[in-house]
Amino acid sequence: MPTYNEQAEGVIELARFASEKGWLPATSGNLSVLVERDPLLFAITRSGADKQRLTDQDVLLVDAHMQVQGDTPYRPSAETTVHVALYHKLPCGSILHVHTVYNNLVSELFARQGYVEIAHHELLKALGHWEENASVRIPIVPNWSDLNQLGQAVADVAQADVPAVLVRAHGVYAFGETPDAARRHLEAVEFLCEYVYRLELIRAAGFVAP
Numbered sequence: 001m002p003t004y005n006e007q008a009e010g011v012i013e014l015a016r017f018a019s020e021k022g023w024l025p026a027t028s029g030n031l032s033v034l035v036e037r038d039p040l041l042f043a044i045t046r047s048g049a050d051k052q053r054l055t056d057q058d059v060l061l062v063d064a065h066m067q068v069q070g071d072t073p074y075r076p077s078a079e080t081t082v083h084v085a086l087y088h089k090l091p092c093g094s095i096l097h098v099h100t101v102y103n104n105l106v107s108e109l110f111a112r113q114g115y116v117e118i119a120h121h122e123l124l125k126a127l128g129h130w131e132e133n134a135s136v137r138i139p140i141v142p143n144w145s146d147l148n149q150l151g152q153a154v155a156d157v158a159q160a161d162v163p164a165v166l167v168r169a170h171g172v173y174a175f176g177e178t179p180d181a182a183r184r185h186l187e188a189v190e191f192l193c194e195y196v197y198r199l200e201l202i203r204a205a206g207f208v209a210p
Ligand SMILES: CSCCC(=O)C(=O)COP(=O)(O)O
Pocket: 026, 027, 028, 029, 030, 045, 046, 047, 048, 049, 076, 077, 078, 079, 097
């Protein structure tokens, strides 16, 4: 079983990756890696940390009740509620939450129907959909300010075969059974959000596929 130190290093590496992409602006976002499933323990970023300069002090070991294990002056991410709810619902090994312009725009464009549907795109394979004519609906939930409510809302719509949930005008939660899978899902969702947004733009300008 991986140790807390190994998983904390994993969180720091994921933060470096997402920061280099510009996906964690202004201290936003939170990232976690599972340490133990039962009883639940995971390594997660502390609230307010600058994820571009994360150190091991900025990663906390937290349980199912959001209690921090060990001695630290810091509090865990305010959105730890969402991570706990997702770890309870699905066999996640890592959960990545980032804020980007494209995921925010797509969440606004499709908020009313509660999902964005993406069909016939090659990168759906990176989300695990290799079937011919694949079609995936990524759920969109309101940006509840009550973070317990937000956690419940995200977990209610989260499905193992669609490994992301958009939060309207806020960001995305992507997850996977391993940190590498969660990262691949996040990269694919970010690519697809940019694609969907740009396609909407050219369609609005009159483009019709031949
Ligand atoms: C400055 S971003 C506002 C809070 C947020 O949405 C976020 O992702 C970061 O919260 P945390 O408590 O994890 O730092």
